[in-house]
Amino acid sequence: MKITLAIDAMGGDKSPGVIIEGIAIAQRRYPELFCLLYGDENEINPLLKQHPLDLSSIKVVHTDEYIPSEMKPSAAVRGPKGASMRLAIEAVANGEAQAVVSAGNTGAYMALSKLILRPLKGIDRPAIAAPLPTLKGQSLMLDLGANVECTTDNLLQFAMMGEVFAREVMGKKSPSIGLLNVGVEDLKGNSTTKTTYNLLKTSGWVENFYGFVEGNDILHGTVDVIVTDGFTGNISLKTAEGTFKLFKDFFVSQFTKNLWRKICYLFAKSSMRAFKNQFDPRVNNGAPFLGLNGISVKSHGNMDGLGISYAIGVAVDMVRRDVNKLIRDGLEKRQQLHITDDTSCVAIASEPA
Amino acid sequence: MKITLAIDAMGGDKSPGVIIEGIAIAQRRYPELFCLLYGDENEINPLLKQHPLDLSSIKVVHTDEYIPSEMKPSAAVRGPKGASMRLAIEAVANGEAQAVVSAGNTGAYMALSKLILRPLKGIDRPAIAAPLPTLKGQSLMLDLGANVECTTDNLLQFAMMGEVFAREVMGKKSPSIGLLNVGVEDLKGNSTTKTTYNLLKTSGWVENFYGFVEGNDILHGTVDVIVTDGFTGNISLKTAEGTFKLFKDFFVSQFTKNLWRKICYLFAKSSMRAFKNQFDPRVNNGAPFLGLNGISVKSHGNMDGLGISYAIGVAVDMVRRDVNKLIRDGLEKRQQLHITDDTSCVAIASEPA
Numbered sequence: 001m002k003i004t005l006a007i008d009a010m011g012g013d014k015s016p017g018v019i020i021e022g023i024a025i026a027q028r029r030y031p032e033l034f035c036l037l038y039g040d041e042n043e044i045n046p047l048l049k050q051h052p053l054d055l056s057s058i059k060v061v062h063t064d065e066y067i068p069s070e071m072k073p074s075a076a077v078r079g080p081k082g083a084s085m086r087l088a089i090e091a092v093a094n095g096e097a098q099a100v101v102s103a104g105n106t107g108a109y110m111a112l113s114k115l116i117l118r119p120l121k122g123i124d125r126p127a128i129a130a131p132l133p134t135l136k137g138q139s140l141m142l143d144l145g146a147n148v149e150c151t152t153d154n155l156l157q158f159a160m161m162g163e164v165f166a167r168e169v170m171g172k173k174s175p176s177i178g179l180l181n182v183g184v185e186d187l188k189g190n191s192t193t194k195t196t197y198n199l200l201k202t203s204g205w206v207e208n209f210y211g212f213v214e215g216n217d218i219l220h221g222t223v224d225v226i227v228t229d230g231f232t233g234n235i236s237l238k239t240a241e242g243t244f245k246l247f248k249d250f251f252v253s254q255f256t257k258n259l260w261r262k263i264c265y266l267f268a269k270s271s272m273r274a275f276k277n278q279f280d281p282r283v284n285n286g287a288p289f290l291g292l293n294g295i296s297v298k299s300h301g302n303m304d305g306l307g308i309s310y311a312i313g314v315a316v317d318m319v320r321r322d323v324n325k326l327i328r329d330g331l332e333k334r335q336q337l338h339i340t341d342d343t344s345c346v347a348i349a350s351e352p353a
Numbered sequence: 354m355k356i357t358l359a360i361d362a363m364g365g366d367k368s369p370g371v372i373i374e375g376i377a378i379a380q381r382r383y384p385e386l387f388c389l390l391y392g393d394e395n396e397i398n399p400l401l402k403q404h405p406l407d408l409s410s411i412k413v414v415h416t417d418e419y420i421p422s423e424m425k426p427s428a429a430v431r432g433p434k435g436a437s438m439r440l441a442i443e444a445v446a447n448g449e450a451q452a453v454v455s456a457g458n459t460g461a462y463m464a465l466s467k468l469i470l471r472p473l474k475g476i477d478r479p480a481i482a483a484p485l486p487t488l489k490g491q492s493l494m495l496d497l498g499a500n501v502e503c504t505t506d507n508l509l510q511f512a513m514m515g516e517v518f519a520r521e522v523m524g525k526k527s528p529s530i531g532l533l534n535v536g537v538e539d540l541k542g543n544s545t546t547k548t549t550y551n552l553l554k555t556s557g558w559v560e561n562f563y564g565f566v567e568g569n570d571i572l573h574g575t576v577d578v579i580v581t582d583g584f585t586g587n588i589s590l591k592t593a594e595g596t597f598k599l600f601k602d603f604f605v606s607q608f609t610k611n612l613w614r615k616i617c618y619l620f621a622k623s624s625m626r627a628f629k630n631q632f633d634p635r636v637n638n639g640a641p642f643l644g645l646n647g648i649s650v651k652s653h654g655n656m657d658g659l660g661i662s663y664a665i666g667v668a669v670d671m672v673r674r675d676v677n678k679l680i681r682d683g684l685e686k687r688q689q690l691h692i693t694d695d696t697s698c699v700a701i702a703s704e705p706a
Contacts, residue, residue, distance in 0.1 A: 072540075135599055145535050148543040182498050182587040187425070190501040190584055215591025219599045231543055232585050234535040236592040238568025243596035246488055246572045250631070254624035261624065268621035271607035271614065278603070 003032050003319050005312065006088035006097035009039030010066035011104020012301045012308075016044050019103065022308025023058065024051040029309065030316050033057060036097055038084040040064050063087055067108045069301065076108030077115055085109060089116045092294040099295035099315040101286075103308065109298055110146050110289060117294035120324060122331040125154050126291035127230070128298070129162060130237070131170060131314075133279045134221030140166050140175075141218065141226040142290065145234035155179070155196040155227055156205050160330050161290040162225035163206045168321035169288075169314065170224070177206045178213035178223035180232060188212070192229075205334055215239075244279070282307035286314030291327070295319060356385050356672050358665065359441035359450035362392030363419035364457025365654045365661075369397050372456065375661025376411065377404040382662065383669050386410060389450055391437040393417050416440055420461045422654065429461030430468055438462060442469045445647040452648035452668040454639075456661065462651055463499050463642060470647035473677060475684040478507050479644035480583070481651065482515060483590070484523060484667075486632045487574030493519050493528075494571065494579040495643065498587035508532070508549040508580055509558050513683050514643040515578035516559045521674035522641075522667065523577070530559045531566035531576035533585060541565070545582075558687055568592075597632070635660035639667030644680070648672060 007023065009016040016039050023035055034057045037044060041062040048055060065082040076083075085104050091097040093116050102109050110128065119126050129142035142158050143150070150158075159177050166175035179197055181189040186197060189212070200209045210223045215236055218226055228236070251272070255265035265272075281300065285307040289296040295318045299311035318324075360376065362369040369392050376388055387410045390397060394415040401408060418435040429436070438457050444450040446469050455462050463481065472479050482495035495511050496503070503511075512530050519528035532550055534542040539550060542565070553562045563576045568589055571579055581589070604625070608618035618625075634653065638660040642649040648671045652664035671677075 072538075135602065148535055148541075180588060182501055182584055185425075188501075215588040215593075216595030216598065218592055219595050228588075231535055232588055235533060235568040235581075235585055236589050239571055239589040239592045240568075240596050242569030242572050243593050245569065247600055247628075249488065250628055251624060254627055264620040264624065266620075267617040268624070271604060271617065271621070274607055275600075275603055 001032060002034050003030065003099075003316055004034045004036060004097045005315055006036045006038065006091035006100040007312070008085045008088045008100070008102035008104055009037045009044055010084040011102040011109075012299065012303065013069075014302070014304070015039070015103065017047060018303060018305050018308055020044065020047045020051055020053070021305025022303075022312060024053050025305055025309035026312040026316075027054050027057060029313065033312070033316065035059070036061055036088070036091055038063060038088045038091075039066070061087065067105050067112075069105050071105055071108055073107040073111035076105065077111050086112055086116070089113055089294075089296065092296070093117055098319045099297065101297045101299060101311055101315050103299035103301050103303060103311070106145075106298060109296070113289050113292055113294070113296040117292040117296060120291050120293050120328055120331070122328070122335065123157055123161075123291035125150070125157070126289050127158050127161065128287055129165060129290050130287035131284045132218065132237075132240075133281075133284050134219050136221030138170060138284065139218070139221055139224055139226060140170060141228070141233060141237065143228065143230040143233050144237055144287070145230045146289070147230040149231070150192065150229035152192055152195045152199065155192065155229065156199060157291065157331070159200060159206050159209075159225070159227045160334065161327050162227060163208075164323060164326045164330055165288060165290060165318075166224045168323055168326060169317045172224045174208045175224035176208045176210040177225045177227060178210045178217065180218075180226055180228035180236070181212040181214065184212045184214060186212070196227075283310060286311035288314060288318060288323075293324070295324060354385060355387050356383065356452075356669055357387045357389060357450045358668055359389045359391065359444035359453040360665070361438045361441045361453070361455035361457055362390045362397055363437040364455040364462075365652065365656065366422075367655070367657070368456065369393070370400055371656060371658050371661055373397065373400045373404055373406070374658025375656075375665060377406050378658055378662035379665040379669075380407050380410060382666065386665070386669065388412070389414055389441070389444055391416060391441045391444075392419070414440065420458050420465075422458050424458055424461055426460040426464035429458065430464050439465055439469070442466055442647075442649065445649070446470055451672045452650060454650045454652060454664055454668050456652035456654050456656060456664070459498075459651060462649070466642050466645055466647070466649040470645045470649060473644050473646050473681055473684070475681070475688065476510055476514075476644035478503070478510070479642050480511050480514065481640055482518060482643050483640035484637045485571065485590075485593075486634075486637050487572050489574030491523060491637065492571070492574055492577055492579060493523060494581070494586060494590065496581065496583040496586050497590055497640070498583045499642070500583040501587075502584070503545065503582035505545055505548045505552065508545065508582065509552060510644065510684070512553060512559050512562075512578070512580045513687065514680050515580060517676060517679045517683055518641060518643060518671075519577045521676055521679060522670045525577045527561045528577035529561045529563040530578045530580060531563045531570065533571075533579055533581035533589070534565040534567065537565045537567060539565070636663060639664035641667060641671060641676075646677070648677060
């Protein structure tokens with residue numbers, strides 16, 4: 001079965017070069033891949049010759065407009081109409097492509113995806129999810145910033161969508177779901193987390209609810225899916241990224257301090273490499289926007305070709321596993337569950353807005 | 354000038370041993386220190402002989418009750434009346450001591466401190482603050498979990514209290530204050546952060562408002578004081594701690610993998626040591642509860658004597674600089690500022706609860 005992806009060739013720090021490099025790598029891994037590549041053909045065409053590409057599986061759709069990285073989401077929504085990112089998303093809405101991938105401006109990409117693809121029926125707020133490297137492998141965290149204020153309903157939907165993604169795309173058998181909180185006892189947290197905890201525990205919204213998890217559980221890999229609001233999720237993800245960077249900067253400065261330290265580095269190299277491999281952000285690249293009526297995957301802006309190929313891989317897997325259909329099914333099943341379960345309905349109704 | 358501290362000898366994982374060791378170290382640094390030591394004299398007295406202590410500056414107040422580490426704050430508030438932690442806090446309320454230090458149960462310690470010392474006049478919610486190691490030195494972050502839901506008023510008060518502490522105790526000349534958010538543009542964030550941002554920018558609540566900061570700014574040392582609600586603060590602090598632990602565990606496993614890796618470690622040791630020194634949690638130990646009518650300092654539960662001595666040092670410095678008076682003065686000045694400044698009054702009144 002052919003899988004057609006719409007790819008924004010102009011998004012990210014090193015586009016379109018790394019985008020095309022990423023496609024070249026992805027083509028080897030996914031022979032069924034066909035790419036609609038949106039961007040400036042004057043830049044793209046010469047690059048296509050530089051990589052070992054199957055050109056019969058690529059169609060360049062020319063546009064000289066694009067969304068700049070600093071453009072506000074509201075401005076991106078108003079225009080430009082011919083921007084590569086917008087055209088790529090529209091290709092999914094029109095049925096020309098089965099998923100869209102961009103490494104461009106996150107806020108604009110989410111806003112345009114929501115505008116053009118619309119949320120899935122029954123999903124109030126789509127979320128940004130991302131696979132994170134952990135000591136035990138990989139976990140998924142959501143929301144990472146699409147929704148700075150969340151209700152219990154939003155969090156329940158995030159939990160269910162995360163469960164589907166972790167099972168279908170990340171290959172976790174019965175993914176454990178954790179709700180991020182300031183403590184693990186059930187009386188801790190703000191009113192929204194407490195209500196959500198009670199519902200996740202009793203209502204069958206997810207199969208395998210672990211309970212509350214704390215900040216230190218995220219990278220420890222305590223659970224497969226970490227559910228939180230976009231405010232906390234964004235800040236804690238960036239805190240972890242900042243801590244990683246601090247380590248990197250510190251060791252670079254230490255191991256380049258003088259000749260002796262440089263020699264020492266040769267001995268530490270294998271351990272440092274092992275670390276780099278285990279926590280390689282490229283392998284974890286590809287953040288799905290979950291809850292949209294169409295598959296939309298975000299790549300980090302500063303990835304190389306290998307990283308881009310992983311984001312393409314997430315989109316391919318989401319198409320293959322028909323993730324959106326499974327989310328819709330899950331939602332339907334849970335809505336019936338709500339109708340028959342009075343307790344949870346009451347609890348949801350009493351949740352503060 | 355003699356400084357009398359009330360010290361909970363029974364709090365923390367390795368009490369009372371490390372508490373007494375900490376006092377021995379602190380006595381050398383602060384000759385003016387007098388300690389009222391609350392706990393079981395049968396355990397304490399033999400230990401006092403094991404350390405080079407000035408026993409004339411220590412008075413043991415016997416009690417065989419204490420607050421267990423897993424006791425809920427509500428249970429701690431109801432009893433036991435003779436618990437070492439409670440008696441130590443009461444010593445401050447009675448004027449027998451100028452500050453209290455405990456390494457015990459954080460939730461119980463905050464609840465008892467609030468109950469016995471009461472918040473400072475004009476402070477709605479006391480906060481847990483903590484000095485954090487950064488790439489540039491040390492920053493202060495608050496709130497770290499005392500208040501999981503915060504209003505704009507709470508955050509403004511945290512900002513002002515953090516400014517006083519950073520200036521007086523941490524020796525920052527004109528401390529820069531950052532408000533933790535999901536982005537740095539002024540239209541980002543939830544309604545509380547946006548209102549707080551506008552007030553901090555325009556109302557003169559703090560001298561040197563930097564603006565919004567993100568998760569990755571915390572350990573980078575972008576600002577001297579990071580202000581946030583206790584939900585986000587607690588989770589992002591624990592995320593950073595978890596990331597540190599992940600690094601440590603990973604490198605320990607790498608450098609003990611086989612004999613060759615153990616030899617390699619000898620070469621990497623100096624860099625690893627430098628890291629350990631720069632980010633030594635002991636040097637950063639001592640989290641003040643800010644906004645109470647009395648000085649209350651929390652030590653991490655798993656510190657050694659050196660760590661405990663730093664927490665004692667924070668209490669001594671807070672007494673020396675009369676931090677609570679400066680907070681009261683700051684508050685008064687700002688209340689006058691509010692009366693004369695209509696805009697900020699209106700904005701505060703319209704802030705969602």
